[in-house]
Amino acid sequence: AQTVTQSQPEMSVQEAETVTLSCTYDTSESDYYLFWYKQPPSRQMILVIRQEAYKQQNATENRFSVNFQKAAKSFSLKISDSQLGDAAMYFCAYSTGANSKLTFGKGITLSVRP
Amino acid sequence: EAGVAQSPRYKIIEKRQSVAFWCNPISGHATLYWYQQILGQGPKLLIQFQNNGVVDDSQLPKDRFSAERLKGVDSTLKIQPAKLEDSAVYLCASSRPFYEQYFGPGTRLTVT
Numbered sequence: 001a002q003t004v005t006q007s008q009p010e011m012s013v014q015e016a017e018t019v020t021l022s023c024t025y026d027t028s029e030s031d032y033y034l035f036w037y038k039q040p041p042s043r044q045m046i047l048v049i050r051q052e053a054y055k056q057q058n059a060t061e062n063r064f065s066v067n068f069q070k071a072a073k074s075f076s077l078k079i080s081d082s083q084l085g086d087a088a089m090y091f092c093a094y095s096t097g098a099n100s101k102l103t104f105g106k107g108i109t110l111s112v113r114p
Numbered sequence: 115e116a117g118v119a120q121s122p123r124y125k126i127i128e129k130r131q132s133v134a135f136w137c138n139p140i141s142g143h144a145t146l147y148w149y150q151q152i153l154g155q156g157p158k159l160l161i162q163f164q165n166n167g168v169v170d171d172s173q174l175p176k177d178r179f180s181a182e183r184l185k186g187v188d189s190t191l192k193i194q195p196a197k198l199e200d201s202a203v204y205l206c207a208s209s210r211p212f213y214e215q216y217f218g219p220g221t222r223l224t225v226t
Contacts, residue, residue, distance in 0.1 A: 105156050
């Protein structure tokens, strides 16, 4: 069975600084998708970024980028120029297909200090 | 484009009572998911529909949970009878082929 591990329960970053959130996963599949979702206190889960395993190039979305290390089964999220609005729970998630169920990690609470 | 709608947003019931949650996916999204998110954990899939057929319900506690999507559009998730450990946020999500899942605001259930 696939598992997703987020070992850091909390992190804090100074506004305008850079922070990296860690995630590891376990799978025997060769093709899969990885995601980072953001969940603010309002609870609405929002997709931040996604990575297809067959792509060697790391995905980027504005201030958000990933470091995807397929051999190490590692998928970290880097947030540059952190903003107060980035404060939320961040979940790493895995799926075997674009319309398959998501397997989530436990999440990490990110706080941003003004 | 309207997002995924869920109701109610909050529900408090006593154990052994029944409760139902409703979800209306984004128009045109054939796939609908129900997730359970217990406090301090990531969401866990309960059931996945493709149109009005069930794709995956392997983690649905079928002795007390049921779900339907009769016309392939909106869906209802029911718990009967509820237990204390069912206290959680129930998230509905939808997707179209080869695109990511969009989540609704969730229903927070408290069982006392």
